[in-house]
Amino acid sequence: MHLLGKTLLSSAFHQPTPFPKLPCFAFFLKAMVVLANQVDQISLLRAPKPDANFSGIPVINLAEAGSVDAMIKACEEFGFFKVINHGVPINIMAKLEEEAVKFFSLPQVEKEKSGPPNPFGYGNKRIGPNGDVGWVEYLLFAVTSKPFSYTSMPFLQEPSASLFRWEEREDIISALNEYISAVRKLASEVLELMAEGLKIEPRNVFSKLVMDEKSDEIFRLNHYPPCPLFQGLNCSLTGFGEHTDPQIISVLRSNNTQGLEIALRDGSWVSVPSDQESFFINIGDSLQVMTNGRFNSVRHRVLANGSKSRVSMIYFGGPPQTERIAPLPQLMGEGEQSLYREFTWEEYKKAAYKSRLADYRLGQFEK
Ligand SMILES: C=C1C[C@]23C[C@@]1(O)CC[C@H]2[C@@]12CC[C@H](O)[C@@](C)(C(=O)O1)[C@H]2[C@@H]3C(=O)O
């Protein structure tokens, strides 16, 4: 399967466009044929282009004392918000972005040495084990808080370290470690504010799960190369198909290239204005369950850009494998019934890895 993937896909990026500009419909057909050859999936093509920027994304200012109520409202209405004044130094973000750009600029054959992603490593267009594809290449890392023998890379689990053959890559490893420890701290701070806003004790009821030394955290670098075939046209291409994140919380940062979209509660899609200095927080499925559906795990997707590369970095904070995920008793009103049957994170993760990206994964755990 891996060999098949390589044969079909390895040269799909960075192809010069073979066609002159045509009216959109004719072009769309041509593009379908070209991309069908290249990507093996015409389902990535989308028309028309996404709507203009949505101005209603909630912005939470961490330096402001009164931001807690706005955060709870954002978790309920959107399952998504932007965080400013987060305290993470810009140079930590910029340094990792620089290393990511360097990695993704390597020759394909070099990048493939860090793959395939099963589940960790370099991946190109194929997302997950069940046939999903997107106009994206990425690196997926397992994260641990326990230092181990590779002193220079305390956050990368041993299998990742040898898989990436990065023992010598002090530059990228230290940029990764610095970045991951900063966003992990941010995730914990945000989760503590959520508990405060929900008026539940203890304050670390959510944050302790991602701060636990056995917490199951993932880190991801995504690169969406420009797709020149689409430049100046009213069409777009799926970079990362619609889905919800299974974990508790995701902390996303991207360069200044547009592409991320979220679904509103009425099912409509809106485009999130990019902001390279801020972080975006996604509520994951596990937090939706722990709040018995009060918080909404946000459906989101990424559309690739005709002319600009998008680079994003996402920290996924998950609980320890054995953690039981169920609505918190402190949050249940009198007579309120749990919407979900109890499960362990390990169970949920196994089910998630059997699913397709767009599947409603919580369905099988509903009562
Ligand atoms: C299609 C898949 C990719 C994914 C594992 C899955 O089977 C379903 C969930 C997907 C997702 C979405 C959020 C994160 O990007 C991710 C790492 C995760 O934990 O769940 C991906 C998985 C992946 O890319 O391997």
Ligand SMILES: O=C(O)CCC(=O)C(=O)O
């Ligand atoms: O790359 C992005 O901006 C978002 C990707 C995403 O949602 C994911 O990797 O789970």
Ligand SMILES: [Fe+2]
């Ligand atoms: Fe996601």
